[in-house]
Amino acid sequence: MERVREALFRWISGVMEERGWSAAAWARYAEVTPTNLTRFLRNPETASLPSAETIGRLAWAAGREPRFLSDGPNTEVCRIPILMPEQVRTLLTLKHAQVKDFIHEALRDNGQCIAIEQRPSPCAFGLQITSHHMNAGGLLPEDQIVVEPIDLLPPRQGDLIVAIDGSMVCGYRYFPPYLVPTSTDSTCCPIAHDGATVAGVAIHVTRSLYH
Numbered sequence: 001m002e003r004v005r006e007a008l009f010r011w012i013s014g015v016m017e018e019r020g021w022s023a024a025a026w027a028r029y030a031e032v033t034p035t036n037l038t039r040f041l042r043n044p045e046t047a048s049l050p051s052a053e054t055i056g057r058l059a060w061a062a063g064r065e066p067r068f069l070s071d072g073p074n075t076e077v078c079r080i081p082i083l084m085p086e087q088v089r090t091l092l093t094l095k096h097a098q099v100k101d102f103i104h105e106a107l108r109d110n111g112q113c114i115a116i117e118q119r120p121s122p123c124a125f126g127l128q129i130t131s132h133h134m135n136a137g138g139l140l141p142e143d144q145i146v147v148e149p150i151d152l153l154p155p156r157q158g159d160l161i162v163a164i165d166g167s168m169v170c171g172y173r174y175f176p177p178y179l180v181p182t183s184t185d186s187t188c189c190p191i192a193h194d195g196a197t198v199a200g201v202a203i204h205v206t207r208s209l210y211h
Contacts, residue, residue, distance in 0.1 A: 004068050008055070009044040011066035012037070018122060019062070019100075029108075030054075030061035063107040064119075079113040080146050081106035082126040085164045088199050091125070099123045099149070114144050116204050124148050127162055127169045127199060134160070134171035137182035143207050145171070147200030160202035163191075171202070 016026065023041060027034035036050045037058070050058070059065035063079040081103060083091065091102050100122045107113070114126040129143045139145070139160070147162050155161055155174040163170050163179060172179035172191070179196055181188040 005044055005049070007066050007068050008040070008049065011064070012041060012058075014119075015058075015062045015064060026058060026061065029104075030057040032057050061108065063104070063113075067117075077115050077117055078119060079107060079115055080120065080124055080126045081109075082112045082114060082128060082144060085127075085167055085169060088125075088127065088164055089197065092197070092199075096123065096151070114146055114204070114206055116146060116206075118204070120146060120203060121148055121152050123152055124203070125200075129162075129169050129171055131165075131168045131170040131188070132185040133181035133183050133188045134173075135182075136184050137171070137173070139171045139205065140207070143205055145202050145206075146204040147202050149200045150198055153201045153203070155201050161193075162199045162202055164197040164199055169199075172196075174201075 015021065016023070019026075021029075023038045024034045027037055032054045036048060036054060039047045040050060055066070063081070065077050065079075067077060083106060087106070091099055094102060103123060103125055106125070124146055126144055126146050129139055129141055129145060132141065133139075135141075145162055157175060159174045161172045161174045161179055163172060170181070170188075172181055174180075174193070177193050178190045179193050179198075180190045
């Protein structure tokens with residue numbers, strides 16, 4: 001039980017610190033009463049644990065859930081919303097604080113998500129690849145990819161970059177000043193980085209085994 005309490009306390013404290021949330025604000029987003037949460041934070045060793053329903057609601061609101069069965073350094077599973085190209089275009093016009101709110105609202109809208117065992121920034125988001133620009137480099141259509149905005153994770157040479165081209169979500173390698181495809185499709189050509197709608201730098205790729 002001690003390990004459960006430690007994992008739960010680390011999760012709650014980490015979410016509140018990262019998001020800048022008070023217990024009352026988080027409880028309001030999760031539509032739960034804050035009493036059990038505040039009592040547990042004041043005395044995590046002896047206070048009553050929040051109920052399973054409360055923990056579930058808190059996790060859904062935060063886009064992150066605690067892990068109780070891991071001995072490794074990663075003690076959480078994070079949910080990253082998968083955005084549509086038009087949402088990404090809107091997101092790219094926002095300031096940093098607005099981006100975090102946008103991502104949070106996308107999670108609360110119960111859309112499709114990617115679950116990953118690492119903690120990205122609150123501005124990270126997911127996309128589904130729809131082109132063959134990196135099919136010879138191991139990135140296939142329908143792969144789901146998590147990216148960090150380039151103002152938070154500046155690309156380095158050779159990094160996997162995701163860009164929006166019309167309604168297409170395309171992968172490239174970053175070889176400045178160009179984004180270069182690795183493709184069996186001859187219509188997939190390099191483009192200038194400065195002229196591209198760059199969504200971000202890839203940090204995680206997920207592939208379904210069934211389509």
